[in-house]
Amino acid sequence: MxxxxxxxxxxxxxxxxxxxxxxxxxxxxxxxxxxxxxxxxxxxxxxxxxxxxxxxxxxxxxxxxxxxxxxxxxxxxxxxxxxxxxxxxxxxxxxSTISPEEIIVNREKEHKFIDSFNKLDESQKSILYLYAFQQMSYNEISEVLGISLAKVKINIFRARKKLKALYAEK
Incomplete structure (x- = not known):
């Protein structure tokens, strides 16, 4: 050193x-x-x-x-x-005003979310990632994934529902 x-x-x-x-x-x-x-x-x-x-x-x-x-x-x-x-x-x-206890609870929630997210199948992960993390519109997702707008809406609904169930299990 x-x-x-x-x-x-x-x-x-x-x-x-x-x-x-x-x-x-x-x-x-x-x-x-x-x-x-x-x-x-x-x-x-x-x-x-x-x-x-x-x-x-x-x-x-x-x-x-x-x-x-x-x-x-x-x-x-x-x-x-x-x-x-x-x-x-x-x-x-x-x-910066969050208490240490709140930080720990938030980290635990984050880990729980990530674990749940990773249990989704690849197509569900992809569509939720584009929608939630990249904040793409349904139309943009449709273009990126090459699927119809109706299929985007259905897949997002199903993926969110499954993610919610997986998160509740933990």
Missing amino acids: EEQLQLLKSGDESAFEEFVLKHRKEAVNFALSILKDYHAAEDVVQDSFAIFYVYRERLKDYSTLKSYLFSIVHNKSVDYIRDNDKNIYTDYQIA
Whole structure:
């Protein structure tokens, strides 16, 4: 760890590249949890790694390399929110006031939902994913999957009904 710190502080490009590869995914997920926009999270993380590299002499002020990176990601995310979308910042502030108990309950519900969702057959997963997570219209889903509009409506109804039953079982 100390050796990696010294290499990063000295500007060693291979050490920096290794650090980026190791922490990029976590950093994007962290930014995404604040920004709720994958592309914005990617941009923020890219900027954060650049700042990390440029101001690498500040590494001694933090307990870990990761904490330094995540402090930059957090600050850049908040800056992005201030500059681009006040509503996201409000949602972030509300989310940060949730109690630890509520966080645990929400995580358990999320895991229960994911387990239930994964028990659906592939066609049901696909159609619900497009509808619920990609927020596609029935017409768009019809085009993407190459099925009739009536079949989209029926399949969404059946998939939601099955998902609800699977969720209730757990």
